[in-house]
Amino acid sequence: MASMRDIKRRKGSIQSTQQITKAMKLVSTVKLQKAKTRAEQSKTYFDYMYATVTSMLARSGNINHPYLVAGESKKKAVIVITSNRGLAGGYNVNVTKLLTNSDIAKEDAYIYAIGRKGKDFLARRGYEIKADYSEVINEPIYKDAAEISREVLDLFAKGEIGEIYLAYTAFKNTVTHIPTMIKLLPVDIKEDKDTTTADKLTLMNYEPHEEEALNLIIPKYITSLIYGALVEAVASENGARMQAMDSATSNAQDLISDLSLKYNRARQGSITQELTEIIAGANAIS
Numbered sequence: 001m002a003s004m005r006d007i008k009r010r011k012g013s014i015q016s017t018q019q020i021t022k023a024m025k026l027v028s029t030v031k032l033q034k035a036k037t038r039a040e041q042s043k044t045y046f047d048y049m050y051a052t053v054t055s056m057l058a059r060s061g062n063i064n065h066p067y068l069v070a071g072e073s074k075k076k077a078v079i080v081i082t083s084n085r086g087l088a089g090g091y092n093v094n095v096t097k098l099l100t101n102s103d104i105a106k107e108d109a110y111i112y113a114i115g116r117k118g119k120d121f122l123a124r125r126g127y128e129i130k131a132d133y134s135e136v137i138n139e140p141i142y143k144d145a146a147e148i149s150r151e152v153l154d155l156f157a158k159g160e161i162g163e164i165y166l167a168y169t170a171f172k173n174t175v176t177h178i179p180t181m182i183k184l185l186p187v188d189i190k191e192d193k194d195t196t197t198a199d200k201l202t203l204m205n206y207e208p209h210e211e212e213a214l215n216l217i218i219p220k221y222i223t224s225l226i227y228g229a230l231v232e233a234v235a236s237e238n239g240a241r242m243q244a245m246d247s248a249t250s251n252a253q254d255l256i257s258d259l260s261l262k263y264n265r266a267r268q269g270s271i272t273q274e275l276t277e278i279i280a281g282a283n284a285i286s
Contacts, residue, residue: 004266004270011259011260014252014255015256021249021252022245024245025249028241028242032235032238035231035238038234039235042227042231043232045224046224046225046227046228049225050225053217057187059204060210063214065211066157067157067187067218069186072159072162073159074108075108075109075161075162076104076108076109076161076163076164076165077110077112077152077164077165078110078166079112079114079148079152079164079226079229080096080112080114081137081166081167081230081233082096082114082118082119082121082137082233083116083117083118083137083237084115084116084134084135084137084138085241086117087245088237088240088241088244089241089243091169091177092117092118094179095118095168095169096122097179098179098181099127100122102181104165109127110130110155110161111127111129112131112133112151112152113132113134114134114136115134115137116134119134133148136148137233140234142227144227148226149226150219153185153218156185163185164183164184165183166184166225167179167181168230168232171239174239174242175239175243177236177239182225184222185218
């Protein structure tokens with residue numbers, strides 16, 4: 001059985017850890033409120049952007065455009081958004097699992113890492129890190145998303161990669177965060193269930209020419225999706241860290257209560273033993 005000194009030392013250590021986890025929870029809560037507001041304000045725009053572009057392309061007929069046709073290259077660019085810090089539960093692991101459990105072969109993947117945790121995890125498993133944008137996740141701005149979009153689109157247009165994917169954590173609410181992996185290029189065209197037959201037969205007219213229009217629309221579309229994913233990922237990260245720190249604080253309190261009980265029992269046992277020795281000594285003298 002542990003001594004009273006050992007129990008007291010361990011209890012003090014856990015109390016110190018509890019203070020840290022409680023402080024981290026409070027910091028994450030404050031950051032979450034800001035990130036949540038930002039994600040909710042931007043979500044409508046990006047949802048409509050996605051719906052509008054896919055609907056437009058569904059009515060465009062058979063357009064032979066580089067952004068709409070898969071390239072011959074087997075290489076696939078995967079933009080992986082994780083965090084730069086840990087202590088967020090399974091947040092980072094859940095995102096990287098989307099890639100490691102997917103049909104994308106390790107030797108065919110070019111990783112564009114946003115977040116050191118995901119970059120280090122995938123690098124250790126032999127994935128090629130094509131570019132590292134870890135600092136972007138600290139304070140995402142639209143310009144950063146545009147830079148990433150421009151780099152992957154240039155490779156796609158040159159034929160060096162055949163497909164582009166985005167892996168991130170979608171923010172639903174404070175406690176629900178959904179690891180998501182979507183295909184950015186070539187654009188998957190899905191029919192709108194609410195579209196009437198007459199609308200389906202009506203082809204989209206482009207002004208200016210369709211190629212020039214798509215050269216403007218598709219990069220903006222891809223940039224918007226990447227930026228939206230960054231904003232949602234930040235909110236999801238802080239939500240996950242807040243939950244993880246709340247659980248850690250509760251677990252620390254349970255351990256402290258258990259150690260307090262053990263300490264009191266050991267102390268009572270020590271007192272009882274001393275009283276027994278005193279009584280035994282007194283009886284021996286008399």
